[in-house]
Amino acid sequence: MTLPRTVADVLSDHVVFEIECIDRMYLNVYVPQLQYPAGLVGFVHRQLELPIASTAPLGKISDAFTAGIRRFARDHSVPMVDFVRGQRKDDVMHEHLARFTAREGVLFIGRAQEKNSVFRTEKRRNADGRAYPWIVRSTGVINQFYCYCVDADFGPFFLKFSSYFPYNAKLCINGHEWAKRQAERAGIGHTALDNGFAAVEDPAAVQAICDQLGPEQIDALLRKWLAILPHPFTPADRDAGYRYDLSVLQAEFSLTQMLDKPVSGRIFFEQVIRDNLDAGRPDQVGLVFDRRI
Structure with a gap:
């Protein structure tokens, strides 16, 4: 055996197969017209039919939304969890996932409770001293509801939904999980890793599946x-054009390269470490940090 x-x-010689795929993707979910104060003013005037633009009436919508989430959890026997400081949300998810048996x-x-961008109403005065409300963007620590599904x-x-207007949300997906389910549906034999593939019968077919994941599939998931x-x-709000849109906030892409033997992996990592030992030496640090030492 030649090592x-x-x-x-x-x-070049010891990779059995490789799969390139979207890994984690974190997306903004937002209503475009409601990301600036003038858009909120238009919503208050047109949808709520109120003559004075203020954030005060939006509190009723927030209360109804929060009540709707709690009612949904109660009616569908969905556990409600209050996260505590320092708790890893993924750990909580895996605990519930281990007990989950439905499709x-x-x-x-x-x-x-997290810091988030919100709109607030502040009092301003015109030239003759009369007060009037003015909507501004601010920040506040507010409830965020994480719907793990x-x-x-x-x-x-x-x-994840914000509990305050304009109820911006975040969607987090894993492309490998999507690819594994599509491979299973297509009848392609594979051995799954927690976040990838350990073995596949047809690497080209799995790669073709990974290449198919795009905006259409992600948008369909959200809808x-x-x-x-x-x-x-409300349905009336959505009919008036106040509908959620998507944009990419953060995307991670992975290249899985499965090696033929454990010894190949050991040699790979040892050689990478050896090749980069010089990078930390005093005479080389300046090349990394662009500073004279």
């Missing part, structure tokens, strides 16, 4: 679960 001697040897559904709804196509994901979970905006 590889360099990183290049390992990657899809809501695992639990978590509540956390399992989807038949995407597997575990979460949708599906917005129809299932409590929605802060």
Whole structure:
């Protein structure tokens, strides 16, 4: 048996298969017209039919949305969890996932208080001293509701809603989970890792599946679960164009390269470490940090 001697040897001669896929993706979920004060003023005038623009009437919508989330949890026997400081939300998710047996559904709804962008009304005065309300963007520590779910196509994901107007949300998905479910549906034999593939019968077919994941599938996931979970905006609001849109906040992409033997992996990592030992030496630190030492 000829052992590889360099990183290049390992990657050129000892990779059994490789899969490139979207890993984690974190997306903004927002109503475009409501991301600036003038848009909020228009909502208050047109949808609430109020003559004076103020954030005060929006409190009733927030209260109704929060009550709707708690009612949904009660009616569907979904656990409500109050996250505590320092608690890893993924650990809580895995605890509930281990007990979950349905094909899809809501695992639990978590509540956390986090700093978030909000609109507030402040009092201003005109030239003759009369007061009038003025809407400004600010920040505040408010409730965030994490809806942890399992989807038949995407597997575990979460949708996090802000409890304050304009009820911006975040969607977090895992592309590997989507790919594993599509491979299973297509009858492609594979051995799954927690976050990838350990073995596949047809790497090219799995790669083709990974390449298919895009905006259409992600948007369909969002629309599906917005129809299932409590929605802060009424059907009349949505008919008037106040509908959620998506944008990418953070995306991680992975290249999984499965090696033929454990020894190949050991040689790979040892050689990478050896090749980079000089990077930390005093005469090389300046190359890394662009500073004279």
